[in-house]
Amino acid sequence: MSNIFLKILKDRNNLININNKDLNKEELFIIGKKIKENINSLFNGSLAIRQIDAGSDNSCEQELVALTNNFYDIERFGIHFVASPRHADMLLITGPLTRNMSKAVKDAYDATPDPKIVVTVGDDAFDGGIFNGSYAVLDKISDIIPVDYHIPGNPPSPKTILLNILNILETNRKK
Amino acid sequence: MSILFLQFLLEIMFLTIIFLHLLKKNSDVVLAYIVQSILISLVLLNSFIETGDILILWVILCVLVVKVILGPIFFRRLIKKNALAFSVSTYLNSPLTLVLISFVTFMAFSNKLLPITNIIPSYHILLSLSLSMIFLSLFLIVNRKGALSQIIGVLSLENSIIMFIVFAGLEQSPGLQIGIIFDIFVWIIISTVFASMIYNKFGSLNVTEMNRLKD
């Protein structure tokens, strides 16, 4: 075990570096127009994300999990995943909204204290994606809870998700 | 009255108790009891003469009236009414009872019991004799099966206690006299009621029937 630590401490150049210039390259849908006045100063330092699976096929989850590995490492931007919506500031909803998950998503939304941001990740979450119109899926998540931003992609790569989250924080700060 | 005469009376009483053990018929047993009571009254008379205490006179009167007259009459009527002539069987056969009687009297006379029998050194023999009479009448109760003879046993126990007390020189104390009188009355009542109850409950005066009471 200790030789692994030595190897780690020797070479440390595996982080992908993100600087401001490639922030605005990835496109991003803005849906909800809610302007939150005290949001800009609050979240620049620390952001707690609660990921809700509204019936996804686990592809978006893989990408979100990849965010926490040591390539993308969202912790260094002060973003961390939390266990309960009570502690969360941002709700990442993945997957088409299935019928019996609608109540759970509504509960999670109510349980999150304000000010909060709701982001849907992946095309399925936007309008049910390929499952659109099926009896088991309620097409639009925004019918149940107000959605603020949407990250397109099926599934969006960890880099796009990361850039989009940082982008969301940027747009919020500008408002 | 001289010591000898008293001793003579006591020996007769001792004989009556021996007879009580050996007799077969109830009526003879009652007869022996009458003899005992007469002897008791004689001895009390003697102590009355010596001490001149009026109370003892009363005691003698009661003894005579109750023990000699009333008691036996009542017992006779009981025997006649319930026709229990031959029910005086005993646990031990007569030779064995005799051996036990001798052993008990020997024990009463042994010097182990000296402190009791030597209260008044001069009356030593009389006291040890009455002590043996107490033990014998107790043994009588144990030995007899018939309820009537057991009652007679208890009464003779009571008489021998009186004898013992008289010779121990305690007849003066008022408490004792009241005790004797009281004892006489109460005991007579109890024994009669007891006998009649046993009889109509068990149909016979044989005590062994009673072990059905055991759960």
Added chain:
Amino acid sequence: MNIFILILQFIFIPLISPFFIGLIKKVKAMLQNRQGASVFQVYKDLWKLLHKDEVVSNDASWIFMIAPFIIFGVTLVVGVSIPLFISNLPVYVSGDILLVVYLLAVGTFFLALSGMDTGSSFGGFGSSREMTISAMAEGGLIFSLLTVSIVYQTTNLFNISNGNIFIHNNFILSIILAFAGFFIVLLAESGRFPYDNPDTHLELTMVHEAMILEYSGKRLALIEWASANKYVIFASIGANIFLPYGISHNTAILSIIFGILFLLLKISAFSFIIGVIESKIAKFRFFRLPDLLLISFIFSVIAIGIIN
């Protein structure tokens, strides 16, 4: 001068405790070959939580509402009554070891009650596990502090840390044993690794985290801060009682600064060790924890045994 020291003593623990939690996270991140959050991230988290609104469950009673203030207040009280950077505080309420132990028990008591208050099964199980661990840890804690108080012939923490180094050295073996027992209890009470994984998301394995699932906003910040305070309290007790090198014995400015530096150094050493431990071993199964706590109790009993 005394007032300044008193105020410094009062605000010292709450100020530096988030830093050390951040330091532990940083060490773990470094060992996982990732950059990890900055060391001051916990300050930002607390600051953000303090300014957020709250969502409270309708089954919660007044205990749920006031528990965070009591828990945080208790850590402040304990913060004042233990030696930090100066060993003979001009005026102190009381530094008795039993008072410190049982005051921390008040904090655990209310935390466990607030966990059960909202009626969620996770909170209930969190409090049951927390109380089991703290019940088993109490023996080891009291006995390890008792060893040191026997060595220095006083149970007052300030007098202990004021004792001269010479006594310390010739009982060094029993103090090391007691320190080992104390370190095991430190991990238990501050909810660190072999007992409970602080940043787990799986509710079934949580102990400390499960009790505060229901809290949000300001109250959550207070409880997080209180648990950070508790960690630093234990670390500073360990630092000043078991390795009292460098603590200042008088109220000169220089020695105080020196004392603060040494204290920070020692506590960061603690945090570094804990960070390494948390990366090296896995979380123990729940029913192997009592054996570990019993080991700490036995260490202290042996330490007492070999003193005289």
Added chain:
Amino acid sequence: MLQLLTSQIGFYLLLSIFLIGSLGSLFLSKNDKYANIWGNAFAILGSSLGLIFSVSLMLTNRTFSFNFNSLYQHFLDFSFNVDMLAGFFIGVISLIAIFCSFFALGYVKHFYNKYNIGVLGFFYNILIASLILIVTSSNAIWFLIAWEIMSISSYFLVVYDRNDESNVKAGFLYLIMTYVGTAFILFAFLLIYKYTNSFDFSIIKSNINLIPFHIKNIIFIFSIIGFGIKAGIIPLHIWLPAAHPAAPSHVSALMSGVMIKTGIYMFIRLFMDILQPIPVWWGVTIIIIGAVSSLLGVLYALTEHDIKKLLAYHSIENIGIILLGLGSSMIFNFLGMMSLSLLSLMAALFHTLNHAVFKSLLFLSAGSVINEVHTRNMEEYGGVIKYMPQTALFFLIGSMAISALPPFNGFFSEWLTFQSLFQGIIQLSPNFNWIFIVATGSLAFTGGLALACFVKAFGSIFLAKPRSQDVKHAKESSLSMRIGMGFLALFSILLGLFSGYTTILLEKVGKGLSIFNEVFSSVSVSGDQLFQINKGFSSIRSFSIFIFIILVILFSFLVFKYLINKNQKLKIDKTWGCGTDLNSRMEITTTGFAKSIILIFKGILKPSLQSEIKYHDSESRYLPKSMTVTFKVNNVYSKYLYKPIQKIFNLLSIKVKKIQSGNINLYISYIYIILIILLFFIL
């Protein structure tokens, strides 16, 4: 007036008030309301007089003893000796009795036209009077008479609620155990009488050296068993968790707060006063009994889900702690360290007082909860705090006091016990201090487990969602019940606040005993309650801690509530159950809470887990109708200790039964033979 009060007349006045109270309530038993008011009013009057009597006696140190000799001159002179120790115990008894009677005024209402209230009032007053008589009597026979009155009156109070079959059975078990105890006490006193041929405690004390050494040990064993049964030490504690829950709550508060203390009183009276030059192994056995009782008591409390049984087991635990203090005092006494012996005796007395206060507070508040929810099973409570907020506050104060949390009184007496044990570890040579290490270890673990147990108790009763319909229409207890509980809670705070002054008072009480007159105390108490043990070894300021804690909590409340983010909105919403809506069956209950601790200690507790499935139709095993899992801790003592004894007695009695042959002559011959044998022996 005070001088008059603390004298013989005052004492008789005290007893007569209780007598009038008891007879009056019996007399008025036709009308429930009057009987209740009369009985409890006189109980309050009597016990408040008792409190004044004892406090004035302790402060002015005017002890007196008198005897009331009856016609048998030397044999049965009823002599009383009201010294400092007796004064202290009268104080404890009357303090608890006042508030139990206040509580009873409201509580007994639910017994109206169900049982005869007059009888309850009668036995209640008799019980208090007999308690006072026990602690003041200084003649063995008089003591035993008072002991019998106490046992019988408490028996009738235990079986008062006789519709419930288990109460009568519990009362029966209580009676048997009490009489076994009394038998042992009788043996002990007879042994003492044999050697000192007197029953009077003062005479026994003066010629104690007549008793040879081995007899003294036998007396010690007999009195340990006899008074241990009443105090409820571990192997002999079976009746306590059965009898205390059966009694009405204010009686079980009085019983477990004060009645088991009579056992402790007699331990102190016998071992520290009368049989004074005591060997060391007595102290060692008492400490070991104390350690075992406290540890096992709290473990069994953890397994309980009946609230009153849980509190009864906690009485056993606290008795264990008191015995730790007493045992260490006896060991110091043997080793000649009199000031330490006084210190640990003070610790034991202080814990007796504290335990009486917070245990009766807990029993009363538990009683008022049971009164509303009509069941003693904690599984069916839940969320009672929303319906009975004040009772919940009192129970919270009681449970914080019993688990020795700082601002309350439980902490300071446990702190004192800890200090005396620490002194034992430090000052004694290795062959003695291992006992103190064992005792401190058990005390430390007991403190932790007691905390866990009371989080379980408070949490499952008062917090979360109601788990049964009765809880929903429970309403706050009546005013008199709240007064009783409120004052007890206030007392438990005041005793914590002024623990310095109470320690000085207890030191005077300790000095009342003859062995401690010229001993300098190792505890010095200065202005704001700072008292130091042994020249600064350890010190604690009860007053300023209390104020400091309150100030800091208030400071943090104000700063964070109003200074930072003042206009913070608070939204009320459902509990977050990961999306599923939680119902009341999903929250944790007592068995769930304690399961992990029980499994850790399964070696000692031997839990048994039975699961049983009922099916719709027995052939097909696929449609289970109901599945029940019972997680039970079986009673080790009755299985391994009491059942074998019972079996032996049965065998013996069957053998002896053979002599009952039913034949009269045989019986008379038995008498005859024995008469002759006796004659031979006597002459």
